[in-house]
Amino acid sequence: MGISRLLILALMALAGWWLWKKVKSLSAEQSSSRLTQATPMVCCAHCQLHLPQPEAVRLHNRWYCSNAHAQAGPKHQ
Ligand SMILES: [Zn+2]
Numbered sequence: 001m002g003i004s005r006l007l008i009l010a011l012m013a014l015a016g017w018w019l020w021k022k023v024k025s026l027s028a029e030q031s032s033s034r035l036t037q038a039t040p041m042v043c044c045a046h047c048q049l050h051l052p053q054p055e056a057v058r059l060h061n062r063w064y065c066s067n068a069h070a071q072a073g074p075k076h077q
Contacts, residue, residue, distance in 0.1 A: 045074035 046069035
């Protein structure tokens with residue numbers, strides 16, 4: 001009786017600790033994602049247009065605003 005009660009108490013403490021950790025990491029994740037919500041901007045290697053990275057085309061370690069400019073390649077000045 002004494003041991004099983006202790007076990008239940010230990011399990012409850014563990015569950016509480018796990019839940020607390022989960023809630024803490026969740027809120028940390030939310031605040032960090034809010035901070036990184038500003039999408040990184042990249043510069044087109046051909047026309048120097050700045051655009052959000054998810055919309056950019058990447059080719060040979062360079063960013064382009066469109067497939068056409070990716071095909072055209074970097075513009076040499
Ligand atoms: Zn471009």
